[in-house]
Amino acid sequence: MNTYFIIDEECIASKYGVKTYVNNLINELTSCNYFIYHIILFSLEKKVSYSHQKNVIRIHIPNYSCKSKSIKNHELYFKYSYYIISKYIPKTGNIIFHFNYLLCDPIIEKLRSKRSKIHFLVTIHCENSKDDSDIIFEMKKKSLNKFDEIIVLSEKTYIKYIVQYKIDKNKIKFTRNRLNDFLLQKKLNDEKEIAKKTFPVNAKIILFVGRLVINKGLVHLINSFKIIAQKNPNAILIIAGDGDFSYFYKLTIGFWNQIYFVGNLAQDDLYKLYLSSDIGVLPSYEEQCNYVVIEMLMFGLPLILTRIDAFKDMIQDNKNGFSISYSAEKNPPIDENDLANKIDYLLNCNRDSYSLCSRNIFINKFNINNHSKIF
Numbered sequence: 001m002n003t004y005f006i007i008d009e010e011c012i013a014s015k016y017g018v019k020t021y022v023n024n025l026i027n028e029l030t031s032c033n034y035f036i037y038h039i040i041l042f043s044l045e046k047k048v049s050y051s052h053q054k055n056v057i058r059i060h061i062p063n064y065s066c067k068s069k070s071i072k073n074h075e076l077y078f079k080y081s082y083y084i085i086s087k088y089i090p091k092t093g094n095i096i097f098h099f100n101y102l103l104c105d106p107i108i109e110k111l112r113s114k115r116s117k118i119h120f121l122v123t124i125h126c127e128n129s130k131d132d133s134d135i136i137f138e139m140k141k142k143s144l145n146k147f148d149e150i151i152v153l154s155e156k157t158y159i160k161y162i163v164q165y166k167i168d169k170n171k172i173k174f175t176r177n178r179l180n181d182f183l184l185q186k187k188l189n190d191e192k193e194i195a196k197k198t199f200p201v202n203a204k205i206i207l208f209v210g211r212l213v214i215n216k217g218l219v220h221l222i223n224s225f226k227i228i229a230q231k232n233p234n235a236i237l238i239i240a241g242d243g244d245f246s247y248f249y250k251l252t253i254g255f256w257n258q259i260y261f262v263g264n265l266a267q268d269d270l271y272k273l274y275l276s277s278d279i280g281v282l283p284s285y286e287e288q289c290n291y292v293v294i295e296m297l298m299f300g301l302p303l304i305l306t307r308i309d310a311f312k313d314m315i316q317d318n319k320n321g322f323s324i325s326y327s328a329e330k331n332p333p334i335d336e337n338d339l340a341n342k343i344d345y346l347l348n349c350n351r352d353s354y355s356l357c358s359r360n361i362f363i364n365k366f367n368i369n370n371h372s373k374i375f
Helices: 017-030 071-086 105-114 134-144 157-164 189-195 218-229 244-251 266-278 291-298 336-348 352-366
Strands: 002-009 034-043 049-053 056-062 095-099 119-122 149-152 172-173 204-209 235-240 259-262 279-282 303-306 321-324
Touching: 002 017, 017 034, 017 291, 034 071, 056 071, 071 105, 095 105, 134 352, 149 157, 157 172, 172 321, 204 218, 204 266, 204 291, 204 336, 218 235, 218 244, 218 259, 218 336, 244 259, 266 291, 279 291, 279 336, 291 303, 291 352, 303 336, 321 336
Parallel strands: 002 034, 002 095, 034 056, 095 119, 119 149, 149 172, 204 235, 204 279, 235 259, 279 303, 303 321
Antiparallel strands: 049 056
16 A cells, blocks of 8 residues: 655645645545545644544644744654654555655655655745845745655746755656636536626626735736726726735725635635636736636636746736736735726626737646646
């Protein structure tokens, strides 16, 4: 029996892209005859808890032994976690440990000292483009070198790890995030007609999905939308996601009849929003391989994205939408008038060709059925 340990952690990212990635990974492994342990570190559960579904055992390891963020307490927590995990490591068969974040060195060191035939790999879901401090750089380099395989989700991270961190390129695998084509399972026209009835007949809906944080560019989107709303009373901005709600809500004063915060939605409700919307906008400062944009492509939404490396395979200017420039040296880093003009253009043009192009990009690049699996 092949045994696969997925090491995850309880954090904001685990509710968004990492969660989708892990779920896709579990689905793939289930079809490949793996027995899977999904380990959630720093869990908010009050005690170690277990759940078993088919060939997946999910284990939550609470963070009560790591109340302080000191290095010593982290090491103690990882040793404790190893003790829990070690009880489930088989003595025979192929064993893989797949981490979804770095700096778990004490667990890896303990596992290597006890088991010689374990394959260690990590997926890098988030990578800061800014230069790391010397201390962080050395910590990350040490941690990266403990893995047998490193999966990165952007070409920029791939190059960075080879050039700056001097990682053997044979150890690094660049792969895009991908999704199953939801629309193949649905009667799109019927679903879209039902979803559209949620909003006024002439509504033109702009959709933002993501965490409510500064680096998603939401401030600029709200400011740009205010320009549009003053001349287009049918325009509606839907903001889906959780985070610093009070900060962004204050920015929308005077536009509450056209800007709606809907929170973090279940997948079915989010997909109804995709069907209802006319365009998708994500003016992020930095990304790896964003699942939200992949979902928007899947639903054939015309897009407006920032001109950053992570989005270059997702946007074709004036074909499936528009890119907007981003510069950290400027204030604001995004030209809000330019963003408003491009949103306004897409709201008022015939979007059929843009929608078709978005669907084609999804099918050709991000449809999991048209590509090899993650492994």
